[in-house]
Amino acid sequence: MTDGRGSLDRVTVGIGLRPGTTSDRIVRAVEEVVGDYRIACLATLDTRAAEPEVRAAAAILGVALLGFTAEELSAVEVAHSSPRTESAVGTPSVAEAAALLAGNGESACGRTIVDGIVVAVVYADPI
Numbered sequence: 343m344t345d346g347r348g349s350l351d352r353v354t355v356g357i358g359l360r361p362g363t364t365s366d367r368i369v370r371a372v373e374e375v376v377g378d379y380r381i382a383c384l385a386t387l388d389t390r391a392a393e394p395e396v397r398a399a400a401a402i403l404g405v406a407l408l409g410f411t412a413e414e415l416s417a418v419e420v421a422h423s424s425p426r427t428e429s430a431v432g433t434p435s436v437a438e439a440a441a442l443l444a445g446n447g448e449s450a451c452g453r454t455i456v457d458g459i460v461v462a463v464v465y466a467d468p469i
Contacts, residue, residue, distance in 0.1 A: 353379045353450050356441030357386045358427065358460035361393065368399035371456035375463060379450070381405045382466040385440035387412065387431055408444050415439040422453050437462040 355372055372384070383406040390396050391409025400407035412432035420442065423434035433439065437460040438453050445464035453462045 351380055352382045352466040353463045354382050354441050354445030354447070354466050355384050356437040356439065356444065356460075356462040356464070357384060357390075357396075358436035358440075358462075359386070359390060359396075360458065361390070363395060363459060365395045365398035365402060367457055368396065368459060369402050371459040371461055372399070372403065374456050375451065375454045375461040379463070383408055383444055385410065385444035387415065387433070387436050387440070389431075390436075408440070410440055410443055414443065418442050421449070436460065 353376060355376060357368065357372065359368065381403055384400045384403065385408040386396065388409035388411050391407050397407060415433040415436060418435065418439035420435040420438040422438060425434065427436060428434040441462040441464040446467040447465035450463040450465050453460055
């Protein structure tokens, strides 16, 4: 089912989190926000994508994991930006920007914070 915004049953999920966040917490946060949508991929800052727990979360969810540089994420126009995030990792948005880059679609839900993890969901472009 589509409506011009991409596949309405497939989404890309961007996550922003602190180093060392466990895969269980990541999976719970993502599943709480995503609900019944099928996840096309998980996306985040490249340095977070290299962390074992983030990689484990993607494996548990059965999806690809994409990592973007702070420079790539900074170039994306987002609804919510954070000076604190920019100071910490070099980009004002991680979750929302990563989801938009990975999905090339329209936001499915605004950024949501669950247990300290920022989750953003974007409709995935149809394949």
